[in-house]
Amino acid sequence: MDLTAPIESHSVEETIKTGYEFGKKLKPGDVVCLEGDLGAGKTHFIKGVASYFGIDPESVSSPTYTLIHEYSGELPVYHFDCYRLKSEQEALEIGAEEYFYGEGVCLVEWPGIIDSLIPDEAIWIKISHLSDSKRTISIHQKQQG
Template sequence: MEQFKSSSVEETIQIGFEFGRELKPGDVVCLNGDLGSGKTHFVKGVASYFGIEPEAVSSPTYTLIHEYPGSVPIYHFDCYRLKNEQEALEIGAEEYFYAEGICLVEWPEKINSLIPEEAIWIKISHLSDSERTISIHQKQQE
């Protein structure tokens, strides 16, 4: 497990950028954390590593998936509003998981059984209003 501490939005974006260096096409990254913990800012950092402007990245809460064309395509999921896994299947979520892009999934617990076993899990936790811990695991934590 790797663990980082962030004291600002900019630091969270930078940690995401550095993490992006380790990713390759086909990777699935699951982001756990409360509302407002910084999941989307982390995604902005990962996307910026692949040449996508951070300002272009927003939470796909109402569309479920945003696709960002970069040096490697980024597929940004937000499963918060899903009622069940069937809804994810209907929009083709599984095809994205096995495509040539990188999938970043917010609220992955909503589609737990669809997540590939080799997914990388990240937990972002509030320490205070401005501080977060970012923990990166190779397996889902119980």
């Protein structure tokens, strides 16, 4: 699977599989920022990444109300959802920077809210709705303006 070109997904299962393939490229300390509208498939993509590291994808859910879920696998996976944050200060209070520069893999939904805290080398993924079941997944190194 070529992860440098935009990927078209036609189902939840394909989005999860794309996340799994992407997970193969991750290493300790990687920060991945996921952008997309509500319901675009960010959490399904994260289920795929988590499954690559031996984490049951059924245990992965959006941490909207807790801000972060920690999963233990071959590497620790930290799943952030910044949607409800009101400021970067709130992210600092939960220790976001310690996670970003730690030994696990950080997956951040709604990263724009904590933009200045995101490491420069973060990987950015944009998931766009094309139709009810069809998505485009674009992976790039820098945030596109």
